[in-house]
Every structure is written in C-alpha cells, then in structure tokens.
Amino acid sequence: MAAWQSGCRECIDHWQRSLHSPQQRRSQALSKICNGSTPVSKLIFLCIIGLGSGAAWSQDIALPDIGASADRLISPEQERRIGVGMMREFRAHDLVLEDPLVNDYLRGLGYRLVAQSERQDDNFTFFMVRSDDINAFAAPGGYVAVNVGLLHTAETESEVAAVLGHEIAHVSQRHLVRAVESMQKVSLPILLGMVGAAIAAQSAGNGDGTQAALISGLGLMQQKSINFTRDNEYEADRIGIHTLYRAGFDPDAMAGFFSRMRGATRVQGREQPEFLRTHPVTASRVSEAKNRASAIRQQPLPVAIQPQANERQFQLIRERAHVLNALRPNELVEFYRGQIAAHPNSSLEWARYGLGLAQWRSHQFAAALATLQALAQADPNNPLFELPLAEVETELQQAPSALKRLQRMTELYPGNRAVMLGYADQLIQTGTAANGALASGLLRDVLNRSGDDPAVQSAFARAAELSGQELRALEAHAEVALQTGQLIDAMAQLQRLLRNPKIDYYQRARVEARIAQLTPYILEIQRELGKTTPRVGRS
Template identity: 35%
Template structure:
C-alpha cells in the first residue's frame, strides 16, 4: 500500500535490459575551446544514421529503462516547477519539436543530461548547487542546445564502431550514479569512454561550444540572465575543488577557466542588469534540501540556523523550517512557522499546499481537504493541487473520489507514471479490480516492464467478458505492449 510520506519517491523496479541501454544519449567528454564555432544546422548527413523519429523511439525506450532502475522524484511541486521553467525556455530553443520528457532523479549529486528524442534528466542535487533560477536555467538551456543540434546523431556518424560499448556503458554508469553518491557511476562511465575519448575529443569541444552559444541565446530571448552561465560554471568549478571526485556533470561537460571566460565574454555583449530571483525556485530548492538531510529534525535545525543568521532567502528558509517541523510531527510549531508567510503572501499556492500538508499529516483530514478544495476552485488546472487532493482523499478513506480525480489526471498526463501508480493504489483500496489491472499495466509500460504489463492486461481481459468495447481496447493495448517488448532491443 502507498506510504504517505513527503517527499514522494516511486518504488524502483529492477528490470534492466542491456539492449535498451543502447538508447542512452549523454554528450561527449572534452574540454572547451576559446572561440565560438558557428556550425551549420544539422542536415541529411546525420539523418542517414538516425532519423528524428528513430531518436524519439530511442528516447522513449531509454526513459522507460531508466525509470525502472533509478529512484525518481514524484514530488508534484518539484515536477511542476521544472516543467514551468522548461515551458519558459522551449519556445526560444532551436528544437523543431518544442516538447521534452522530463525525468527527475532523487540524488544529491550535480548532474543533468539529454537523451535523443527529447529526454532531459535532472538530478535533484543540481538545484542545491544552482543558487538561483537563472543558474539552473543556464544548465537546462545548454541541454536543450545539445538536443536541438542532434549531437547524439552526429556522434554516431563518426563513432559507429564504438557505439555499442560506449552507449551501453553510459546507461549503466548513469543508473549507478543515480543510485549512489556517484563513485561507481563515474568508474563505469570513464571505463567505457576511455577507448573512444581520444577519437572524439575535438568533436566534443565543438558540441560544448555550440550548446553554450545556443543555450545563452535561448536564455536571452526568454528574458533570463546571460551572465548566469559563467556564474554556474564557477559554482561547478568550486564543487570540483571542494570534492574528492568531480561531479558527474563535469565528466560529460568539462568546465575550465577558459570556458568560464568564454561564457562571460559572450554575456558582456549585453548590458548587465539586475534579475530578481524567483521565490518559487527557492521554495522548491528548500524542499529538496530538506529531503537530503538524514532526519527532519536535522533539517529543522539547519533552516532555523539560517533564519537566525540572516538567510539569503529568509522566506525559503522559513518555508523549509515549517516543512521539516511538520515532518517531525511538531504540528503546532509548523503552523506557527508558516503563519508569517501566509500573512505576507496568502495567495501563493505553494504556501497553501504546505498549510494543507500540515493538517493532513496531523490526520486533520477535514481541515486539510477544505484548504485544497478552496484552492482548486481558484486553480482547477494546478497539477500539484490535484495530486495533493487525490492523495489526501486517499488517506482520508475517500477512495472513489480520489480515483475520479486521478482518472481525469491520467488522461491529461498519460506519460506520468506516478499518476498511474496512485490510481492503481486507490483502485485497489476501492475494490475496483479491473481498474487496478489497467493502471498497473500503464505503470509497468512506462517503466519498460512489459512482461508484467502483459500479465496485468490479460488479467483485465478476464474481467471484461461481455463488454466488447473494453475488450477491444485492452486487446489493442496488449498488442502494443507485445510489440514494444519485441522492439526493445532495436
């Protein structure tokens, strides 16, 4: 049964398939060069190797394999914030298809990656290293630059003989890195890349330069700070000096003093001005920082200490303090800590969700549900509010109402495996066995566990005899799943 502990962390399914690992698309190791490289738009040359449609299929299969092996965040506030930031960047990117699939690994290390087919991965640790929203956006815009120029396809064109061992090892390394503090992942990545590194060094320099240049242009057009790229590079170099091992991100995106200078020189073409930070970023960052502490009590002391010594973002520190107090079952203290924020900004949805979370965690379900219902009247399309409301209804024993909300949400977010996970749980509690099998099947499909998905679909078919429409739908889904299982080796 689902455990209602915030933050949410989906269970990791162990269904690793080596063939699927060939879909990985991290970008090359190398060092930066000193000048901008104006490469032409990628044309038919790389398309001979891999088409955009093939890239999307590779990306879909890779994402399913990755999800099955890596603890991923399903905190709706974190997911919603990152999706909104991408929504701000994507219209100004050079991607022809302005869509991405986001996966957030619950890991404290500094890492982000791009995979062919529009997949962007982010470690939660990246948000603790990026001190401002603009610094985070600089990293994400850089990854969009890699995707828009299809660097994956261009690398395959020049490295066909090394493709299989390199890509298989890189997926294994990413999975290891996301399941640990990074040592094992680094060893796997560096071991498989050693043979190919020299052959592609100069090409990867061009990749990084191009992604830097395009990423900065995306930032500027989106109204974000062009100087944030050099600031984030400096944060990475500082992390590299302070740690006994380099962050995973620096293995595939090396940063040097020259690269920092190049980024700063590009930014100097534009007037320097103040860019106020987004408080919502700092609130999400506080959630992640609270999650990374060993206990809520330690997190509470950390945030209280920040408040006592004049925090850089006092509202975020206070929010983190209230969050940690609630998780420590100090509900009166949590309400008291949150009160000044509610008085200062009563319309902020993030504060209202925190207010409801305190009541729900304290098992005051009526009060918590009332807060969420009031907010949903004002923001009916809010993803975090809908997820929280469904979770709260489930915990309060209102299974049918929770299932109705999740069913609607699953139609809007059919690729959201956490929604399917919740729907399977609540259908089970409500006694809807057919619904359990259907939701579990979708969850397993999104995690690449096709054999278990087929078991669920066959079980569902046994319950739809006499209903020709439902039977036809399930049979079609079963055929799709069988085909996916056959094709997963490419």
C-alpha cells in the first residue's frame, strides 16, 4: 500500500511539474480540490483522499496474507467512507442526475432486487450518472451507478434489472474489497490515464471531454478494482441471474443485453461501448448465462413472489432521464415529433412524454402544456405527468393552478419524495413565511428518511430562511456543501454556526458531531497543502 501511495505522489508531482506550478500555486490548486473547482483537481483529490482512502484514513492497515478475510483487509465502515467520498466527488461536478422521479424509480428497482439477494440487510445507494456512455459500476459501501446512456439503450426493464443484479452481486460478494491487493498493480496507470486525459481535454477547452474523462475513468477505476477475474465476473453473473429471476424479471435479459451490445459493435463497426470495456463479455460467457437462465426457469417460484416488470413506467423513466440529460433538448423535440409522425396508428406514449419534456426544457412552454395535459387526461394523477405539468404552469405564470395540482398530489401520495419536494418548491416560490413554514415541515419529514439528498437539503434551507428559522437554514446550507464535496466550506459554515449565541443544545450537539466527522478529512487536506493546520472543531 505504501508503494501505491508513493506512486500516487509521483503522479501528483508529475502533474505539478507539467504545469510549472510553484509551491504557492500548488497550495491554491489543492485548496480548490476541496471546494469543487476543476475536474483535474478532483482527480488528484481522489488519488490522495478518496481512492487511496484505505491508506489515507488508516495508515496502519497492512495487506493481509492470501486467504485472509475481506473484513481484515478493509472494514465496512471504511467501505462506506470511500463510497460517500466518491458520491461527493460526483455531485461536486454535477455528474449525478438529481431528479427525484428517476432516482426513486432506480432505487425501487434496485431494492426489489436486493430483497431477493444474498445480502438483504445491506444498505445500497442507487444513482444515475449524467453520461451517455453505456455503462454501470459498483463502488465500495453499496453504491451502484447506472449511466443515463445504459438506461436509454436498454429495451426492457429486465435488461436494466439484469445489470443492477450483476452489480449488486459484486457488492454482496465483496469483490471490490477482495481486489484491493490487485489495485496496487492497476490503479496508478488508470489514474495517470485519467489525469492525462482530463488535462488534455481541459487544455483544449473541452469541458465535455474533461467531464467524460472523469466519468469514464472513475467507472473504469471501480471496475478495474475487481480486476475482471473470470471467477468474479462469472460469480456476479450467476448470482445476478438468480436474483433477477427471484425478483420476477426475465432471467434471459442478462445474456440478451450482453449479446446485443456485442452484436451491435461487431456488425455496425462502432466503437466498443464503455460497458463492454469495463465488463468484458465473451461468447462463452454469454452462452453460460443463457444456459443458467434456462436451468433456473425449471425452478418454479411461489406465486406470491412473481411480480411483473413494469414496462410502461420503465419506458417513461427512460425518456425522462434521456431528456433531462440532453445538452440540446430542442433536437429531441424534432426527434420525438418524427417518431410520432412515423407511427400515426400507435399511441407511442413514451414518445409523446419525451416530446412534452423536451418542449419544456426548450422553453416551448405552451406546446409542452398541451402535450403533457393530453397525457395527464388519459392517466390522471400520475406523478410522471403531474409534476412536469406543474413546472410548466409555473413558467406560464399559472402558479395557483400549479400549487393546487401539487397539493392534490401530496394527498394522493403522502410521503412520496418527488411529490413532496415539488410541492415544497412551489410553496417556497410564493414567498410567504407561512408557506415557508409549511414547506420546511414537509421537507423535515423527507429529510428524516433521506437526509443525504442535497436537493432536499437545499430546498429545506430555502424554506427555513423564508420562515425565519435562521439557524436551521445555516445548518442545512452546511450539509449541502458537505454532500457536494465542498468540505472546507462546510467546515467553515459549521464553525460559524457553532459560534452563534442563539444555537440551542440539540443543534450544538448535531453540529459538533458533524465537525468531529469532518476533522480527519480536513487534517489530511491540510497536510497535503503543507500548511500549518488550522484549528478545527469548537472555537
């Protein structure tokens, strides 16, 4: 592990020399690492703090002898910290699609599989990455990422579930942890490639290229840490197919998706999808997956655990993620119109939904209103239609109608995160203290269930400000900074809050606990800066 750290240091030193940076500039660059400035800086930060966290946070951990348990190599708590750190980095660069409807769908799909897996008590976090590359990956701590590109390429819900089942198996079997020793051999070259690609893209002024290098490199890092041994990949397939079947999905979907990816690349001569580079698929592996699916079908499941895939919802969510991730939604307006015109005798609900969303994102609000209203009339009270309708009504200065619509939805779907967040946002936009208090109450209930959501924290901060809850607003703003990788900024906000004479006993206890959690990270950052460590904690 020491050799790996040394290699990371050489990587950092090479980066500094290539930019001809003096010590002062180096300190400034590393300061930006903590506050989300550039993708290149974030890569270096991951090298020091995140991906090397097993060494950075526990210097005394030594690699075990062959055959030692995974728990001796890295504890579940260390896994969780690595995963949390990775998530913060992704959020710091807006690489996470923070849409509650999409996220709730992915979480529901993921936990439907977890409920039938070998590790039903494990905590998982499923999230959508803003990338058109066809890929998915698992990270320590139960984090499972799916790229928007993979969701959009999938033809059925079972195909997405198959990929999730495979990644869940990697986590449940602790393949990531068992591969830490081999990471010493592969991590540095990958990091160097990531840094080089990101620097090249940034030097050329290519923001999209820099983001792509970061996403691709991090996904590759996580999958390379598994080292793609035959045993690990086949084990993940075997367990994933079993989980897929028990959860009520098509067990042939895994082999079908793999085959389609390989076939499209071979026949059309396209560049190999990121998924195949990070999940090498051979003909024999596809064949074995097919045989396993055929065999497992001979094991009938009890009727009580035979739910069906929801293809309609999948298609709508697929288009929603695609439109929300699009850089040029106006082009999608023409695409969806073409699809509808080419199939006049088909309802093509997914295309009409995509059209309405693309019109909304292209600021064609009147057209979006008509498109979405037609969908909502055919299926009243569907959050997928009602929430964007409220957004469009707000843009058209029809706020009372939007507020009434969202209030009705909260009565139909009490506790639904997407609905509550939409209603709270609308209440906040009214600008009244009474509605701010109502919104903060709604969001407090949501935070009790999902406090690690920066969108909810940010909305709660605005609601608290509006209703005069100054200290709660300050605490929520600090949480947003923390969850999006702005560690030093979060620490500064927490320290200021702690000095506020109005803080009560319970809030002081929460803030002090947060500062205690942050202090080791800040100390590590300051050591890398080469500065005299500032005082952290109570002042």
